[in-house]
Amino acid sequence: MKGLNLCSISRSVHVLLDPRTKATTHQVKLLHHLAAQQHARQHYQQLQQQQQLQQQKRTACNRALCSGKCKKNARGQPDSFPGSNPASYKHTGSVALAAQAGSDVTRHDLDQVLEVKLSQGAQPARIPYMWLRDHCRSERYFNHKTQQKIPDLQLLERDLTPQAVFADEHDLSITWRDGHETHYPREWLAEHFYPGQSCKKTERVLWGxxxxxxxxxxxxxxxxxxxxxxxxxxxxxxxxxxxxxxxxxxxxxxxxxxxxxxxxxxxxxxxxxxxxxxxxxxxxxxxxxxxxxxxxxxxxxxxxxxxxxxxxxxxxxxxxxxxxxxxxxxxxxxxxxxxxxxxxxxxxxxxxxxxxxxxxxxxxxxxxxxxxxxxxxxxxxxxxxxxxxxxxxxxxxxxxxxxxxxxxxxxxxxxxxxxxxxxxxxxxxxxxxxxxxxxxxxxxxxxxxxxxxxxxxxxxxxxxxxxxxxxxxxxxx
The missing domain is CATH 3.60.130.10 (Clavaminate synthase-like)
Incomplete structure (x- = not known):
């Protein structure tokens, strides 16, 4: 059965389950196992394709950077594309769980929340998708020359569920279902997400x-x-x-x-x-x-x-x-x-x-x-x-x-x-x-x-x- 694909495996399972076909329980279990393996392999290939697509975009952006046509973020990475490999993340809600050990990013699509650890030792922050989209710093929503927001009057009419989430130690990137991409340094999120703080850089001494x-x-x-x-x-x-x-x-x-x-x-x-x-x-x-x-x-x-x-x-x-x-x-x-x-x-x-x-x-x-x-x-x-x-x-x-x-x-x-x-x-x-x-x-x-x-x-x-x-x-x- 080494050369079977998912379709042939599925047909084999149906044949074996036909009451007119004599098959052992072992054969049925084996075919089910192969089908699951084949499905997982296809899912992995899809993730690889997504990663390759992101890499192509990053390469194109890096070329644009060399010509001065693309803005860099504070860490010298492209502002419009994720500067990291897709990280493992947990995804709960309407889509199946796809996670690896050690992941610190969790999607909660039913609650419309992304759970992410923003700094060492801190509890994970639960950031609503609405907030993340509203605080997008791409040139579509933020004027980097004037340092002012560009209002999005259709924010609440959008499908705010991410299509894909990519993260590494420093950065978080989201591809939204309408194709728009947003990049956030974790340090930026830690500084600007709730609860905010007025005095961040110097510890006040309240004195008598x-x-x-x-x-x-x-x-x-x-x-x-x-x-x-x-x-x-x-x-x-x-x-x-x-x-x-x-x-x-x-x-x-x-x-x-x-x-x-x-x-x-x-x-x-x-x-x-x-x-x-x-x-x-x-x-x-x-x-x-x-x-x-x-x-x-x-x-x-x-x-x-x-x-x-x-x-x-x-x-x-x-x-x-x-x-x-x-x-x-x-x-x-x-x-x-x-x-x-x-x-x-x-x-x-x-x-x-x-x-x-x-x-x-x-x-x-x-x-x-x-x-x-x-x-x-x-x-x-x-x-x-x-x-x-x-x-x-x-x-x-x-x-x-x-x-x-x-x-x-x-x-x-x-x-x-x-x-x-x-x-x-x-x-x-x-x-x-x-x-x-x-x-x-x-x-x-x-x-x-x-x-x-x-x-x-x-x-x-x-x-x-x-x-x-x-x-x-x-x-x-």
Whole structure:
């Protein structure tokens, strides 16, 4: 029976099963076994043909690459075709199982999901076919010149079940039933699939007094900060990791403030101007322009989008006191979460009004600023803290909390305020001329001790979007 094909084997089985034909049980079993072997051989040949077709496409694409007509991905492979051999994968649903040991890609066609391990030690991700097709980065669906999506308004009308899936250690490729091909580096999928993460490249340190005093002071010398990409990267790294950084040995002038600030991002204009100076002698309508102490707070809570970084540079002081206070808002919120989860949820879910009122003075227009926001927000996927906004001085009239929820809110708000004012939460530091302090205003609160004498402070605001863009480009966020 060595030369039998599947058709002849099938005819032989039917003949042997005919009651008029005398055949032994052994002969019937043997023919069934040969039929199964022949069917498996044909299936294997089909897979080989698919592999050869993919190889031909890759060869054609590589030739196009040599002529500059085909885009490469980050690993130097063609963007439009899989850069690997077909890998074994499990396929469950309407098509028979075809898998080899060690496969880490599983199709679930009934659920319209592809299960794939994206990184070592991680649980497999279950990625819907809909998401995969929507995030195709081929030139049909993504403009690589503008880095923008090309909308697919017929996405839900398409048959989103893959025709074939190819994978290796680094890449995943799908041939869809309409013939379109999509390529994904596993690293890209790990970075962009749910749950997303805001801070990916630098591990944040949520700090209290003991932690921050046990760490090296986040500081970069002015010359290194200004003249080295590594120096700027270190400053940005400190801002992401600790929520603040210092630039030391700067010129003790307003120009030194400007130079250190603009190295990070352009200065953001506000109702205070661009680069500003603060002194009690100026007499502005704000507690900051007095000799009084200031409790820990963030700035611009009354703006829809507060400043991203606040910069402080002490230029002159001939008295005593005036130490600067820093408190990590993320650490304070995390402390509330550990001590009273219900209070944490109340603060997260309660929207508060913040306002700033100023009469017209010294040629400046009047202001009535108002914004609504919870004290903090979370990333909807990872749950990590994204923003923190706290200023007891600028909290508006509480018209956003129902009377039935007031007691619960005030208890949670008081708990947070007490955590913030604990000595264990506070980091006090005496600034000196030549040290420029940059504070992440969406995370770390600042304040100051009361002081005597003449004290002149220079500073400015930097845009959140601008400095975060720099941090991403530097690979620290």
């Amino acid at each position: 007094k003991e932690t921050i005093q046990s760490e090296p002071l986040p500081a970069v010398p002015f010359e290194h900060h200004m003249n080295s990409e590594d120096g700027l990267r270190q400053s940005l790294h400190n801002l992401v990791k600790y929520g603040f950084t210092m630039v030391t040995q700067a010129p003790p002038t307003a120009e030194g403030t400007r130079l250190a600030s603009e190295r990070v991002s352009p200065i953001q204009e506000s109702m205070y101007g661009g680069l500003w100076t603060v002194s009690p002698a100026m007499g502005n309508n704000d507690t900051a322009y007095t000799h009084e102490g200031l409790g820990a707070h963030t700035d611009n809570t009354y703006l829809t989008s507060p400043a991203g970084i606040e910069v402080f540079h002490l230029l002159e002081h001939d008295g005593s006191g005036g130490e600067s206070l820093l408190v990590d808002g993320f650490h304070a919120v995390d402390t509330v979460r550990r001590e009273d989860p219900r209070a944490y949820r109340t603060l997260r879910d309660t929207v508060l009004p913040f306002e700033y009122v100023a009469e017209a003075a010294d040629g400046k227009p009047p202001y009535l600023m108002k914004a609504y926001s919870p004290i903090f927000t979370e990333h909807p996927g990872s749950g990590e803290l994204l923003t923190f906004r706290f200023n007891a001085y600028d909290r508006g009239n509480l018209d956003t909390v129902a009377p039935s929820k007031l007691a619960e809110f005030y208890a949670a708000y008081q708990h947070l305020g007490q955590v913030i004012s604990r000595p264990a939460s506070e980091f006090w530091y005496q600034l000196s001329p030549g040290t420029v302090l940059l504070v992440d205003n969406w995370r770390v609160m600042h304040g100051r001790a009361a002081f005597t004498g003449f004290r002149l402070l220079s500073g400015c605001y930097l845009s959140r979007d601008e400095w975060v863009s720099e941090a991403r480009r530097a690979g620290v966020l």
